[in-house]
Every structure is written in C-alpha cells, then in structure tokens.
Amino acid sequence: MKKRNILxxxxxxxxxxxxxxxxxVKKSPPKYYTRYGVYIGTDVKIxxxxxxxxxxxxxxxxxxxxxxxxxxxxxxxxxxxxxKLNHSxxxxxxxxxxxLKAIKDAMWLAKLTNGEFDPTIGRLxxxxxxxxxxxxxxxxxxxxxxxxxxKHVGYKNVEIEGNKVRLLxxxxxxLNGTMEGYITEMLVKLARENDPNSSGVVDVGGTVGVIGxxxxxxxxxxxxxxxxxxxxxxxxxxxxxxxxxxxSGDYERYIIVNGKRYYHIFDPKTGYSNxxxxxxxxxxxxxxxxxxxxxxxxxxxxxxxxxMAKKLGVAYYAINEQGKVLKNASWKKYxxxx
Amino acid sequence: MNTNPKLxxxxxxxxxxxxxxxxxxxxxxxxxxxxxxxxxxxxxxxxYKVIPLNKDAxxxxxxxxxxxxxxxxxxxAIRATYSTNWIFPETETNQVSVATGWIxxxxxxxxxxxxxxxxYTEGLKKKTLYDVMTFxx
Numbered sequence: 001m002k003k004r005n006i007l008x009x010x011x012x013x014x015x016x017x018x019x020x021x022x023x024x025v026k027k028s029p030p031k032y033y034t035r036y037g038v039y040i041g042t043d044v045k046i047x048x049x050x051x052x053x054x055x056x057x058x059x060x061x062x063x064x065x066x067x068x069x070x071x072x073x074x075x076x077x078x079x080x081x082x083x084k085l086n087h088s089x090x091x092x093x094x095x096x097x098x099x100l101k102a103i104k105d106a107m108w109l110a111k112l113t114n115g116e117f118d119p120t121i122g123r124l125x126x127x128x129x130x131x132x133x134x135x136x137x138x139x140x141x142x143x144x145x146x147x148x149x150x151k152h153v154g155y156k157n158v159e160i161e162g163n164k165v166r167l168l169x170x171x172x173x174x175l176n177g178t179m180e181g182y183i184t185e186m187l188v189k190l191a192r193e194n195d196p197n198s199s200g201v202v203d204v205g206g207t208v209g210v211i212g213x214x215x216x217x218x219x220x221x222x223x224x225x226x227x228x229x230x231x232x233x234x235x236x237x238x239x240x241x242x243x244x245x246x247x248s249g250d251y252e253r254y255i256i257v258n259g260k261r262y263y264h265i266f267d268p269k270t271g272y273s274n275x276x277x278x279x280x281x282x283x284x285x286x287x288x289x290x291x292x293x294x295x296x297x298x299x300x301x302x303x304x305x306x307x308m309a310k311k312l313g314v315a316y317y318a319i320n321e322q323g324k325v326l327k328n329a330s331w332k333k334y335x336x337x338x
Numbered sequence: 339m340n341t342n343p344k345l346x347x348x349x350x351x352x353x354x355x356x357x358x359x360x361x362x363x364x365x366x367x368x369x370x371x372x373x374x375x376x377x378x379x380x381x382x383x384x385x386y387k388v389i390p391l392n393k394d395a396x397x398x399x400x401x402x403x404x405x406x407x408x409x410x411x412x413x414x415a416i417r418a419t420y421s422t423n424w425i426f427p428e429t430e431t432n433q434v435s436v437a438t439g440w441i442x443x444x445x446x447x448x449x450x451x452x453x454x455x456x457x458y459t460e461g462l463k464k465k466t467l468y469d470v471m472t473f474x475x
Contacts, residue, residue: 015354037380037456038450038454042451043451047469047470063383201470205473221467222469222471223467225473230437231438231449231473232466234468245472246472248474248475249473291475338467
C-alpha cells in the first residue's frame, strides 16, 4: 500500500509538472536575449528570440560579423579594404562581395538623388576632423582647403565592372551614409535565415531593423532621440512591425564657430553642412533608404525631402532648425503615443 | 484484499494537490520576484563589472591598467562622472557618456564610443517607454 502511494504520488507529480511545462513553455512568450556592444565606431544592440535553436548563439554569430565589417568599411583604418581602395590611385581593384554590395547600394542612392547624397565626400571628412572621436581635432577648415578637397568629390568618378571598382580623380569613398543600413539589413537577414518566424530588432548606431514582430504579433516601440536633449531623451515614438528606421542629425559630430553649427554631413556642392534640419527619421522597407534618405534630406532641405519621400514611398519625421516638426502623411501609420 | 481499488484515494489526491499548489507557488514567485537592481558595465563587449545599485558609491573603470571612466551610483541609478579617451589619452572626448546624466530606467544606457563602454541596467522597476532608440548615425 505504501509503495502504491509513492508510485501514484510520483505519477501525479510528473503529470502536474508536464502540465506546467506545456502551459508555461508553449503558451508563454518567447524569451528575449539582449546583447550590447560598441563596434565600427557606434553602439549596437540586438534583441532576439527564437524557438529554433539558441537565441544567444545566433546573437553571438551576429556580433561576430562586426569583426569582418570593421576591416572592410572603416576608411580611416590603415589596411582596411576601403582604405586600400581609397589609396589605389585610380587603378581597378577587386573588392569583396560585401564591399561591392555596399558601394553599389550607395551609388544607387547617389544616382537616385542626382548626387545630393554622395558617398565620395571622403576627402572632406579629415579636413573637419570628423574622422576621429577626439573633439579637439574637430575644426573649421579654411575655405581654400575645402575648395581643394571638393575637386576630388563626385559620385560619377566611381566605376564598377563586375567585382572590380575604380576611383577616378582622387575621390575617396566614405560609406557611412548607408553603411549602418546595409549592416542592419545583413544582420536581420542572418537572424531570419536561422528562423523565419523569429522575433527581435537589430539596432546599429540608431538604424533599427525589425527581425519579426514583438511576441509574434506586437509592434516594437522605437523612440526618436531629442536632437537638443540628453542622449536618452525621446522627442517622439513610432511603432514598427517590420522594416527599417534610421535617423540623421546635426547633434553628435559638430562644432559651433561664431554661433554657427557645422556638422558631419556635407553638401557635396559646397563642402559645408547645411542648416535646414536638426534631425530626420525615416521609415522604409529598404534599409539603405532608411539610413541614406536622412543624409540626403539634411543636404537637400525640406522641399526636396518632401518630394523625394513621395517618389520613394518613405515615411519621415523631421525637425527643422526652428524646432518645428515636419512629417509626411505616410508617417501617420507608424505614429505611437504612449 | 481489495479487488477493486480506486485509482486515486483521497490521500493520493491530497498529495497531488499539495504538490501542484507548491509548484504553482514556486513558479509564481520566480516570475514575480524582481531581480536586484544593478548596472552591467561592458568594456569591449565583455562584462567588466556588475555594480549593485543600492548605495552611494564611485567606481573606476579600466582597460588593463588604463583608466577609462568613473561612474557614480545611488540607489536605483548610475551615471558617468568622467570619461577619458583611450585612443588619445592626452585629449578630451565630447563626453557624451557624462552628458547622459543619471540613468534610472530599464532600457536606458550610457555609451562611450571611444572607450567602447556600454552601461545598462537590470532589475529596475521603472522602464523606458520604448524598446530601442533611433538617433543620428
């Protein structure tokens, strides 16, 4: 009788545990794993959950990609692939598939915007010192130096043939305008290849890509940083089930000389930054546009931004230099008020 | 001899019920009990230090022997009070990490790009209204 009781109690306990496991594991939302880091000169955050395999291992694999990217995209890192291309003296250079795709993406946007977005502004960047994190090296260069550098700017000087690239007229590529979009897209793809039904977001320096909706059917809530507030202060929010969002602005790499703000996004026609907008946030299904459209808008101004957004089908939320919010009709479906 | 025993006697059912309630309470407590408030400091992507956010204190962060940053804690919050630049130690950075001020909500971070430091919090009651933030790149 005693043995029978123990046996029945054990069976009962196993059944109860099984029921709890089924209820809590199957019905409970997926467990999100989050990892942070600083790579390619910016901060990275990935939130990921999957029922297929190990989320932590997938995130680690995604972070492992940054080692590769740093040695490809950093134009100021001696020996990087882009550094070598920029110093190839007009010769044809065979480039890796990763760099080739990134150059093609940037050139696509340059052509689309008739050069208002131009990835060949590389020569201008060190003149202003914005290629370094050392603020003491950020400075207003002489007009003469800017004009001299401008002679080596122009996207039509980039030639692509198969897997080879040639930079003419001494231009230097700086792919920062679209690189984060490109990397975000690659990482989202990697996560979805592991599990098409997985959930999460990839945030590479403020360019955010959605892997899959939160808990399978809810949107991710994304805040837009206040361009004149502290780094954790939000000025607005949006909700995103899929796609990409990116922001360009004048508030992280800038100098103020005689009351005028000069920042790191240069008008390829003048070599100086323009003072139309403080910040532009773009939502698109295309990662390159979510990143590069903001750069284009900072250069081209509000009218061109409005017109181009219509043509490209992107949604934007911008703040002009007077602090006024500018947003198009497409933005409404992303708007979120907590 | 009982030739027709019931599958579960009252005693068996009582034991199963007690076990089920016990398990339920254990799972419930595990779900509800919050982790202690703490800040996780990452240097070069690796956990450098986990700092409890339960007292007033200062901590210095190093890479090897190189001094990088000082952080200050108070119950439920942390901030960077000074950040140097390991690439150009003789100069200053733009001190974005210091300008961030106190962080006291889950989801907020302190970032020092030149020093490759990320500080985030865990176990705080207050949470940000967002999952991630978009900002200029």
